[in-house]
Amino acid sequence: MNISTKKESTALVVTVSGRMDAVTAPEFEKSISDFITQGEKAFVVNLSGLEYISSAGLRSILACAKRLKEQSGKLIFSGLQGHVKEVFSISGFNGIFKIYESDAEGLKGV
């Protein structure tokens, strides 16, 4: 799994690629958690390069979302593809998160 970030005016865009499984999901959670500690409150997470996600990844995402919600922060997703889109759908995550096609749309949705 690779994580890269880009600071935009309304949010931090976090691009995640590779696999978010039981081994790598804690890295994602720690990364977002560190940014929250540093004061970031709005995130657009681009998953267009994420090939695979398991419940460990969903668990990390939900943990970050709960922490952000307590601080009136936002966690928005963009660019979901194939397998990841299917898993979000099965898990009902597409009902509890804002999901956009692109980062630009996601940034407008912040």
Place this chain on the structure above:
Amino acid sequence: MPSTGHIKIPAVLENLQAITDCVSGAAAAAGFLPRRVGDMELALEEAVTNVFKYASPGNPGEIEITCATGGGKFSIEIRDWGKEFDITKLPDPDLSQNISERPIGGLGAYLIKRLADDVSYRRLPGLNILTLVFNLEIKKQ
């Protein structure tokens, strides 16, 4: 069904990749499309990480995975010698809950049940046997 893949290995997270590689290799050889192999990898990860976490906390035993194919089906049998744990009896999560209401976790068994075509569990003395069956879909292009 003839066996097409087998691994017996300590039930620890560090071995997730070796287990996944064994099963996805067997599934690809059986003619499954990459997308369907992805579904299998996910169901498999959920099943084996449950064993890693709950079968024998603090004192991991072994896990044995045997794949078999035949009759248009591909089966993954997962054996462990830990505590009794029947995922087929777990209640489904409430997907209508919002971020604050949703408990952390509880989606793994649900994903297995949604992705596999059949899930069965047997408890023998000292032994859990979970079998996931996937129907071989017709290859497209």
